[in-house]
Amino acid sequence: MRTAVELLLWWGVLLLLNTVLISSVTPLEMAVGGGIALLAAVGAVAVRHASGAAPGGPTRLAQALWTFPWTLLADTGRLALAVLSPRHQRGGFRTVRLAPGAGPAWAAALLSATPGAYIVDVADAKKGAAGSLTVHALGCEVSALERALTGDAR
Amino acid sequence: MNAWLLAAALLAAGGIRPCLLLGLRGLLLSALALIVLPGPYLRLHAFSPAAALGAPLVALALAVDTGPGRAAAKLLVIGLLLTVGGTVTTMAVARTTILAEQEAKR
Numbered sequence: 166m167r168t169a170v171e172l173l174l175w176w177g178v179l180l181l182l183n184t185v186l187i188s189s190v191t192p193l194e195m196a197v198g199g200g201i202a203l204l205a206a207v208g209a210v211a212v213r214h215a216s217g218a219a220p221g222g223p224t225r226l227a228q229a230l231w232t233f234p235w236t237l238l239a240d241t242g243r244l245a246l247a248v249l250s251p252r253h254q255r256g257g258f259r260t261v262r263l264a265p266g267a268g269p270a271w272a273a274a275l276l277s278a279t280p281g282a283y284i285v286d287v288a289d290a291k292k293g294a295a296g297s298l299t300v301h302a303l304g305c306e307v308s309a310l311e312r313a314l315t316g317d318a319r
Numbered sequence: 320m321n322a323w324l325l326a327a328a329l330l331a332a333g334g335i336r337p338c339l340l341l342g343l344r345g346l347l348l349s350a351l352a353l354i355v356l357p358g359p360y361l362r363l364h365a366f367s368p369a370a371a372l373g374a375p376l377v378a379l380a381l382a383v384d385t386g387p388g389r390a391a392a393k394l395l396v397i398g399l400l401l402t403v404g405g406t407v408t409t410m411a412v413a414r415t416t417i418l419a420e421q422e423a424k425r
Contacts, residue, residue: 185392241368245348248355256361278406280367285413301413303364 168210175206221268221296228313229267229275236310240281243303253304258285261298264316269296272314276300281308335380342376345369359416363409370405374398 179202187194247253263272273284276298286299307317345368352365378398382391 182396185389185396190389237367237371241345241348241372244352244364244368247361247364248348248352254356254361256364273410274403274406277410278367278371278402280364280371283363283367283409283413285410285417301360301363303361 168214171213172206172210175209176202179205179209218270219268220270221272222266223268224266225264225314225316226268226271229272229310232309232313233275233279236279236281236308240279240303240308243306244280247303255305256301256303257305258299258301261300261311261315263296263298263314265295267296267314267316269298272296273298276310276314279308279310281306282311335383338376338380338383342373342380345373345376349373360413363413363416366405366409370409371402374401374405 176199180199183198183202184190184195187198243253247255261276263269269287273287277283280303282300282302284298284300288297288299311317349365349367349369352368353362356362356365375398378394378401382394382398385391385394
């Protein structure tokens, strides 16, 4: 059942993408697009199952999405500062321990979309333990997004 | 006010110009950071302003300018693909750089 829903989701997204990107929407184009989208959806589901990839739990997702735009703007400012002043051109690796139940996949994508940090390694949560991310961060400040992901209320 | 609401208010009040200007600044900052920042790990931070700020805002401004329709949806999809693609590329390049360094040390 779960695989069928996943297949349907992939098919819907791929067909929508095809419909948006083609120049003219005719019944023939839709039929061919629908068939190819189904093939691609079967491939996508097979690859996802083989890789064992999963988005992870939704804990702290709302807080992370809420803080993301500010973090994006604040980190862009910090990057601009680093460009203008060699004194601020510092960075290093550190480990971010996610709050229990937070998905490492979406957390890694959100953190890497900000100029202040990007992910280089993911340690999945095992048996109820929280997952952790190895990040390269610009400077030593902890961003609002990082605090939202770790559950740190500072 | 949350930044999402701020962005919506900016778009509603000023039209496409603020979005376009902010997007272009993001793209220019990325280009400058790539030139100025030292080392591969610091330089990788330069991708994000272009991928997560510049490209989506330029695509959003163009979509608003195009008006409602499939062409606008196409521009928004392109903006989204650039954002996701840029972010994933940053992670992939970083991981490859680390693995290459570890390989070189052996």
